Each structure stands twice: as structure tokens, then as C-alpha cells.
Amino acid sequence: MNPYQVFKYVPLSVLQMLARFVARIMMWLPNLSIKRTIRINMRLIEPNISKNHKQQLISQIIRNQSLSSVESIKSWAMPPEWSIKQIRDVHNKQILLEGLANPNGMLAIVPHLGTWEIMNAWLNQFGAPTIMYKPVKGKRIDEFVLQGRQRLNATLVPTDGSGVKAVFKTLKQGGFSIILPDHVPDTSGGVVVPFFGVETLTSTLASKLANKTKCALVGVSCIRREDNKGFDIYCYKLDDPALYNRDTSIAAAALNKAMQMMIEPHFNHYMWGYRRFKHLPVIGNPYRASDSDLQDFISRLCDTNS
Numbered sequence: 001m002n003p004y005q006v007f008k009y010v011p012l013s014v015l016q017m018l019a020r021f022v023a024r025i026m027m028w029l030p031n032l033s034i035k036r037t038i039r040i041n042m043r044l045i046e047p048n049i050s051k052n053h054k055q056q057l058i059s060q061i062i063r064n065q066s067l068s069s070v071e072s073i074k075s076w077a078m079p080p081e082w083s084i085k086q087i088r089d090v091h092n093k094q095i096l097l098e099g100l101a102n103p104n105g106m107l108a109i110v111p112h113l114g115t116w117e118i119m120n121a122w123l124n125q126f127g128a129p130t131i132m133y134k135p136v137k138g139k140r141i142d143e144f145v146l147q148g149r150q151r152l153n154a155t156l157v158p159t160d161g162s163g164v165k166a167v168f169k170t171l172k173q174g175g176f177s178i179i180l181p182d183h184v185p186d187t188s189g190g191v192v193v194p195f196f197g198v199e200t201l202t203s204t205l206a207s208k209l210a211n212k213t214k215c216a217l218v219g220v221s222c223i224r225r226e227d228n229k230g231f232d233i234y235c236y237k238l239d240d241p242a243l244y245n246r247d248t249s250i251a252a253a254a255l256n257k258a259m260q261m262m263i264e265p266h267f268n269h270y271m272w273g274y275r276r277f278k279h280l281p282v283i284g285n286p287y288r289a290s291d292s293d294l295q296d297f298i299s300r301l302c303d304t305n306s
Contacts, residue, residue: 004144008077012086015070016228023063034062034273040286040294041272045196047298060268067224068271072117076148083121087222088230095235099216100126105171106216107209108178109238111259112271116180118231119222123178124152130170130177131156132163154178164205171213178220181206182259184278192281193253196260197305201279207251210244217243219262223269236262 007015026032038058042049049057075083090096099106108123110116123129133149133156136142149156155170157163167177182195185203193202210217219236242254263270278285283297 002140002144002147004073004141005077007073010074012071012074015074016067019066019070020063023059023066026062026066027059034065037275037287038062038272041276043294043298044198044277044286044301047302057268061270061272064224064269065271065273068115068269071115071224075115075117075121076145080121080124080151083118084125086118086230087122087233088225090233090235092235092237093233095237096126096218096220098237099218100176102216103174104214104216105174106176106218107171107206108176109206109217109219109236109255109258109262110178110180111182111219111221111262112180112274113221113263113266114223114269115231116222119220119233120149120154120178121152122222122233123220124154127176128153128155130154130167130175132159132167132179133157134159164209168209168213171209171215176215177209179206179209181255182276184276187279190279191249191252192279193249193256195256195276198277198301199281200277202252202256204248204252207243207245207248207255211246211251214244217258219258221262221266223266234262 026034029035035058038061039054042054042057046054108129110119131149131154133146136145146156155166157166167179170177181203183203184201185205187201189205190201190203192199194200195202206217209215217238219238221234222231223234224231236258238258240254240258242250243258245251245254275287278287280286280297282300283289283293286294286297289297
């Protein structure tokens with residue numbers, strides 16, 4: 001038996017308690033990599049926030065990211081029905097149903113926001129989506145994650161040309177797929193456009209699929225309730241014509257703007273511990289830049305955006 005299956009027997013409430021405890025410890029460690037990443041991300045997108053507000057945000061982001069991690073692990077260990085039962089309210093469900101009824105198919109736009117793995121099981125109730133899967137580092141954990149996702153109705157395809165073709169075929173047949181478009185792509189598969197006001201390398205895959213198929217685009221997120229009693233699903237209608245533009249720069253910029261609209265109401269639930277801005281014009285990788293070079297870049301960024 002895969003050792004990660006032990007999480008099947010640990011109550012979610014216990015895992016969440018441990019995650020909060022670990023998050024508090026992480027806040028005491030001054031040189032933690034994830035804290036530095038969050039600080040740099042906050043400096044890039046919110047350069048004028050106060051020191052106290054920034055510290056509060058870092059604490060909230062680390063806690064939510066820790067919670068989402070254990071919730072995802074629990075979801076992979078359990079049957080899909082368990083994840084579905086964790087959903088309490090669905091906001092604007094009609095938007096999702098309309099998207100699924102589109103004869104050109106539907107692409108669910110899912111940023112790294114909240115606990116998307118629990119939402120994944122919920123979305124799979126509505127059909128058999130084609131989803132690209134990138135193996136996780138480590139044989140045991142990859143087997144565990146893959147086993148969890150294979151319990152769903154989804155068809156898993158690789159994150160290469162054959163996978164893209166499979167998703168394209170699914171959309172052309174009126175089916176649906178789920179994509180996380182806010183990862184950092186290879187330079188050959190991206191364009192530099194604003195995300196939260198920062199010009200950064202951005203994936204063009206979702207934009208190209210939308211342009212070629214004219215599928216419905218529906219934003220979906222899964223956010224832990226404030227009372228910690230389950231999760232709420234939020235659905236967003238993404239119908240800006242720019243999202244379908246043949247110019248991938250225009251379309252990708254519109255998609256980043258749409259994702260920002262989804263993220264802002266639940267800002268501290270976004271995975272700001274991810275190095276989203278690894279490829280920036282002028283400075284390159286801000287996570288490897290000196291503090292003075294980073295500050296100079298941020299000052300120029302503020303002048304440009306003012």
C-alpha cells in the first residue's frame with residue numbers, strides 16, 4: 001500500500017489543525033524560501049502596502065496555502081464522493097451549466113486559487129473532461145496523486161503536443177476540459193503581458209484553444225468557508241471578446257485580467273508562494289535579483305503604472 005494512503009484515515013479537521021500549526025512555525029522562521037517569494041510577489045504587485053499589512057498577508061497566505069495542501073492530499077486519498085460532500089454553496093451555477101451546454105465545448109479556467117483539487121471532483125460530476133496531467137516529483141507521491149485523479153471521470157493526457165491535441169478534440173466534440181493557465185510556461189509557449197500590473201511571461205494555451213474552438217470560457221474557484229465548515233464554489237462568466245482574439249498577446253492579457261478579477265475577492269487564498277514572475281523584462285528573475293536591483297525595477301514599475 002502506498003504510505004500516503006494513511007491520510008484516508010486521518011480526519012480532515014485534524015489535518016487542518018496540523019496545517020495551521022505548521023503555518024505558525026513557518027512564520028517564526030525568518031529565512032524561509034516561501035516567505036521570501038511571497039514578499040517579493042507583494043512588492044511587485046502591491047509596492048505601497050504598509051509593513052504591518054504585508055506581514056498579515058504573508059501570514060494569511062501561508063496558512064491558506066498550508067491548508068489547501070492538506071485538503072488536496074485528503075481529497076486524493078478519498079473517493080470523489082467525499083470531496084463532493086465538502087461543497088456547501090455554489091455561486092452562479094447557471095453560468096457553469098450554460099457553458100457545459102455550449103456546442104463548441106467548455107474550458108474551465110481554474111487559477112491556483114483556493115483548494116482546486118476538491119473542486120476537481122465536483123466538476124467531474126458534469127461529464128468526462130480531458131485534463132492534462134504533469135507527473136509529480138517523487139515516485140510514491142506521483143502514484144498517490146495519479147491514483148486519486150484516476151478515480152474521477154476525467155481522461156488524463158500528458159502536458160505535451162499529444163495532450164493539447166486531445167483537449168482540442170474534446171472541445172471540438174462539445175466536451176469540456178479544465179486548465180490552470182497561470183503557471184509559468186516555457187518561453188516558447190508564452191507571451192509577456194501584464195498580470196496584476198506586472199509584465200510577465202504568460203501561457204497562451206488557453207487563449208489558442210479558445211480562439212480555435214470558440215468554446216465557452218468559465219472561471220471556477222473553490223474557497224474554504226470562513227467558518228471552516230466546507231467550501232464554496234464560485235463560477236464566473238468570461239465573455240470578453242478579447243479572450244478569443246487571434247493575437248495571443250491580446251487574448252492572454254485579457255485572460256490575466258479575468259483571473260485577477262477572480263483572485264481579488266479571495267486574494268489571500270491565491271498561491272502567492274508560487275514564483276509566478278520568474279521571467280520579467282529588464283530584470284529577468286526577481287527571485288534571484290539583489291535587493292537594490294529589485295527596488296530599482298519596482299520604482300520604474302510604479303512610475304510606469306502611475
